[in-house]
Amino acid sequence: MSKDMVRTTTPCAACSLRRCELFTPIEAHELALIESLKIDEIARPAGATLIAEGQTETPLYTLLDGWAFRYKSLPDGRRQILSFLLPGDFIGLQQKLTDDAAHGVEALSALRLCVFRRDMIWALHRDLPTLSHDITWLAAQEERLVDDNLLSVGRRTAVERISHLLLSLHQRALFHWPEKAGRGVWMPLTQQHLADALGLSLVHTNKTLRRLVKGGLCRWSSDQHLTISDAPGMARLAKLPHPQSPAVRPLI
Amino acid sequence: MSKDMVRTTTPCAACSLRRCELFTPIEAHELALIESLKIDEIARPAGATLIAEGQTETPLYTLLDGWAFRYKSLPDGRRQILSFLLPGDFIGLQQKLTDDAAHGVEALSALRLCVFRRDMIWALHRDLPTLSHDITWLAAQEERLVDDNLLSVGRRTAVERISHLLLSLHQRALFHWPEKAGRGVWMPLTQQHLADALGLSLVHTNKTLRRLVKGGLCRWSSDQHLTISDAPGMARLAKLPHPQSPAVRPLI
DNA sequence: CGATGTATTGACCAGCTTCAAGTAACGTGG
């Protein structure tokens, strides 16, 4: 814990994420408020637990770099991944507002995180309507993601689920890590993670994924890179409903 | 459409929902702002579509009385119910913030609804931090509900799912409609709705529900009332994780 | 060089879906 000492390693204005076209441009005074609420910038290794299920007094982060996921589990250990987190995603909003963490958050890769003051959410609401509006937008957006996953897990078959998940992760990841020639997009998941996100068993996930690969629709390298070879084919398999908007989004 | 005419049938201060101990007390000036944003109070019959999937320009409501649900569906008609809506729930938040409705909303029973101005969310953020904070809280809370359902659909067995859903609906409904002696709590769902919410087929839902009833754990009357006879037994079956907080909540 | 984690594949089985048929309750029109 770094007491009240403010040790901002990177000024928010210089934040590399801001340069990404995925995020809406921001006013100088908004940036100043965010910077005043920033406590620290930290790194976490792959596999680290950022927030444990049931934990109270959870911290607030913005994910700067890397992959993570939110999950919930049953007493007997069965685990469900609720959604994946990529750079720009806000972490701890739900927990902050409802006190105890209903879900855990774990790192898939090494992470860089921006740490905010515990009272940040209230400060945003009190001091800057535009930013508090953005926070609400982020909360709504995150729910939309979970809604999508619920539709998948509840109503899609195994092939459909995998196609859908790979497609949407691929699309999201592409914004942050451009595809390296022939190697595909970086996606540091094990098949166990896929299975946990899809509500399938590990074995069945493997067999189904294998069928997709053999069918020439995508490639899943052993170094955890994904290539989509036949995007239209996968989209057809995934039974995408209304084509989803890429949508520029706020970054706090 | 009632043009710009303000025809508030009930003053917010007299709103019957406010008397429910489920909701946090509210300041006079907060109430005044809410009332200024209220346009109308309307009724809808059971089965009505409040918001269609893909609809743009969605309205904003607070559900005053009755049951509804949010859903998403696939091109071929398979439908997943995302969550159920009870009095006090805010409707249209997600759609408002992301433009097009990613999910539909349908009435299970006859409804009474409070209709708000389209710019309400922004007005709250601009004018009253306490209320904008509440809005964010509601969004976060709704996501928590979906998280729960996703865990269920992804990782629980059929018996567990049904027990869990009935238990949580029963608990929520109890706040609004006290159990009538021996008749149970009003729950205007068909088994098809249960199936759609649980990611199960109608037939299997029926058979599993029947087993619960024959096991003496609950009763599902033909007039759509639910009695939980053996709450601890059902909770054990449902594999409830951490006991959930009833939690007082804001009402907008 | 074992130990561990991940991927892969086969064999078997069960939970759930689909198909099918029948009952009961309700509303509507003749």
Next chain:
DNA sequence: CCACGTTACTTGAAGCTGGTCAATACATCG
């Protein structure tokens, strides 16, 4: 008042998707 259509519920039988068990291969790592 009853025939009929409709909707919801119920139950049995058969079949498939996906789960469980098990064995192997392969890589990384201390």
